[in-house]
Amino acid sequence: MQVTFDYSKTASFISEEEIVNMKKLALDAKEVLVSRTGAGNDFLGWIDLPVDYDKEEFKRIQKAAAKIQSDSDVLLVIGIGGSYLGARAAIEFLRNNFYNCMSKEDRKTPEIYFVGNNISTSYMKDLIHLLNGKDFSINVISKSGTTTEPAIAFRILKKLLTDKYGAEEAGKRIYATTDKARGALKTLADKEGYETFVVPDDVGGRFSVLTAVGLLPIAVSGADIEKLMAGAASGRKRALENGFETNDALQYAAVRNILLRKGKGIEITANYEPSLHYLAEWWKQLYGESEGKDQRGIFPAAVDLTADLHSMGQFIQDGSRNLMETVISVEEPCGEILIEAEAEDLDGLNYLAGKSMDFVNKNAMNGTMLAHTDGQVPNMKICVPKQDEFCLGELFYFYEFACGVSGYILGVNPFNQPGVESYKKNMFALLGKPGYEEQRETLLARL
Numbered sequence: 001m002q003v004t005f006d007y008s009k010t011a012s013f014i015s016e017e018e019i020v021n022m023k024k025l026a027l028d029a030k031e032v033l034v035s036r037t038g039a040g041n042d043f044l045g046w047i048d049l050p051v052d053y054d055k056e057e058f059k060r061i062q063k064a065a066a067k068i069q070s071d072s073d074v075l076l077v078i079g080i081g082g083s084y085l086g087a088r089a090a091i092e093f094l095r096n097n098f099y100n101c102m103s104k105e106d107r108k109t110p111e112i113y114f115v116g117n118n119i120s121t122s123y124m125k126d127l128i129h130l131l132n133g134k135d136f137s138i139n140v141i142s143k144s145g146t147t148t149e150p151a152i153a154f155r156i157l158k159k160l161l162t163d164k165y166g167a168e169e170a171g172k173r174i175y176a177t178t179d180k181a182r183g184a185l186k187t188l189a190d191k192e193g194y195e196t197f198v199v200p201d202d203v204g205g206r207f208s209v210l211t212a213v214g215l216l217p218i219a220v221s222g223a224d225i226e227k228l229m230a231g232a233a234s235g236r237k238r239a240l241e242n243g244f245e246t247n248d249a250l251q252y253a254a255v256r257n258i259l260l261r262k263g264k265g266i267e268i269t270a271n272y273e274p275s276l277h278y279l280a281e282w283w284k285q286l287y288g289e290s291e292g293k294d295q296r297g298i299f300p301a302a303v304d305l306t307a308d309l310h311s312m313g314q315f316i317q318d319g320s321r322n323l324m325e326t327v328i329s330v331e332e333p334c335g336e337i338l339i340e341a342e343a344e345d346l347d348g349l350n351y352l353a354g355k356s357m358d359f360v361n362k363n364a365m366n367g368t369m370l371a372h373t374d375g376q377v378p379n380m381k382i383c384v385p386k387q388d389e390f391c392l393g394e395l396f397y398f399y400e401f402a403c404g405v406s407g408y409i410l411g412v413n414p415f416n417q418p419g420v421e422s423y424k425k426n427m428f429a430l431l432g433k434p435g436y437e438e439q440r441e442t443l444l445a446r447l
């Protein structure tokens, strides 16, 4: 059960020689990464995480998940960026497409809503309305413990929880995932006595899905987090031990960098399963924050197909030729639905009678890959055997490892995100946060 990378369809865009040259750069970048000698090397805890994690905390996560499953109709996951996208990607990838809408008997686990990833009044208002009459718990997640969006959501929802259950019981329904020592959330959690889980110092937010950040919500959804870790461990082994020819993560890092150097500055990740939408959102943060700096990088974009073939398809086929495309293909569908024959073939679909929906989907995918290739969009494919925990663990690790290697090939520090502070400073100044008085005057004059 291995996640593999196939770049055979890029043959008309890149030569063997280019692969040989980039292979050397990829192997060098891997060496810098695993010897921990490159920029950002204090954020490499994710490399060994699948085999070297806090087993005691892992058990506590499973225990907390079981408690939440037994006493809550709803789990609210408060977090943004790396403190949100991995868990959401995993739950959507692993569980039912209509998870939150299923009957309680059918789902057997709590509804899960993500909040604190925007500052929308209507989103919060509708969520509060939805919580009416339901038992709920909160997992508030912030590595820094100071991010504005989740902090505001937590302040509002903590009050709702306290009004409903009283301070003592509310405290038992709040789980805080944050830094082991620093930040406002840690201070608050210690004071109120919440159960806490740790985001390790050396694991950056966007690389944290396999820590408590992702694992607690994923476990609450009923997914098997042991299998997820086993999959990641398997991905890690291949990424660390295999030579270039059998190292899918290295190949992915290499090929996208060759294409970048040929003017393909945008990478579109395409899926043919709606349940992979948030996996692409997670990937966008991972690659966007890791590579987009020093006026460099590949812009990560994503489409849901075949839906977006009817909206973005025109552009991909025929617009500016600065695109490359990576298709995530799930090889084995979760079940089979056959198209039946009809006596009168009014819709003209009888030629598909006896064929499965997945047969149609795969042919749409193959046809599209060739069409886009003909339209000068190099197409790569990541093959995922099936949508289960093991394969997802492999996939997470594949992407993380390739990201580290790719960032070093590009010549940036893949593990910082200095650019993110600019909007925060302006927002704080405009909001009148103490300490930002001078910027406030300058900004107000510009509005």
Ligand SMILES: O=P(O)(O)OC[C@H]1O[C@H](O)[C@H](O)[C@@H](O)[C@@H]1O
Binding pocket: 080, 081, 082, 083, 141, 142, 143, 144, 145, 146, 147, 150, 205, 206, 289, 417, 420
């Ligand atoms: O977990 P937190 O500290 O709240 O951070 C949440 C997110 O917001 C920040 O601004 C960073 O750009 C992201 O890398 C991070 O994942």
